[in-house]
Amino acid sequence: MMLEQGIKERLEKAEYKLTQQRKAVLEVMQNKRGEHLTAEEVLYEARQKVPHLGIATVYRTLERLAAIEVLYKTIFDEGKYRYELSDQAEHQHLHILCIACSRIFEVEEGLLDSLEKHLEKDGFEIVNHQLKIYAYCPECSRK
């Protein structure tokens, strides 16, 4: 497993030491691209590589990676933070959460454009957005 070049460059730019721990966390996030992991889940996976890894380091790493936007940090109604690899496509924060199986799906972007344009006309200066749709996914809906 290797770190993607783009990510490496962004780390270097941020004067970010590439420790074993951080490499392990990043590799987990890369392997789980598209998934939304809690710190605990990242810890469990990353310990396959770095068994003595501590949860505090995971939190600090995730926090730091979110700060430079390598990761995207969000929270769902369950009440804990989840992190996903950010595919720098600016805002891809449209999620569908299956109420039955808890899987999280991504929604295509661009669907909120007209809404945002309206708000900007009203004087709001939009920085980010999140749309969370709670639903049964097609599979769970069938059952």
Next chain:
Amino acid sequence: MMLEQGIKERLEKAEYKLTQQRKAVLEVMQNKRGEHLTAEEVLYEARQKVPHLGIATVYRTLERLAAIEVLYKTIFDEGKYRYELSDQAEHQHLHILCIACSRIFEVEEGLLDSLEKHLEKDGFEIVNHQLKIYAYCPECSRK
């Protein structure tokens, strides 16, 4: 201060004892219609009426009121739950959070309809949604 008739009826239907504590919490939520309060904030306000009120009771009350949809419970990226009086207009869960002053604004509903119709065609069965837009509100944007 009085409890609104509609709310009272919904409580009775849910076989819900109207204690002093619950009345105080409900009155706070009514007075702060349109605001999104944390349990702590509700506690502070409600203690004006019931000084010995405990935080556990507040949490239990808010939880119970959310279960019968008298309140709507949500979480923002700050990581704690907030509650607002639910104006049974089904989904009114479109929020704008001002990054500067932290005020929360409501967005009109109906703007997500086309998106949801699309997803339903794909087999998703939508139960609820939340849109959170992080922005500078018109006032803060001017500064």
Next chain:
DNA sequence: ATAAGTGCAAAGAATTTGCAGTTAC
């Protein structure tokens, strides 16, 4: 060499729970 990062354990913050006493119906 040294500034930054780590692991551990302890502290914090938000929320939940157990239980003996209280209250609305």
Next chain:
DNA sequence: GTAACTGCAAATTCTTTGCACTTAT
């Protein structure tokens, strides 16, 4: 009268922090 509710304090869960030790550059 009694089942439901309350307040308190203790327990849980998630996250952050302090500090002595370690490591990448």
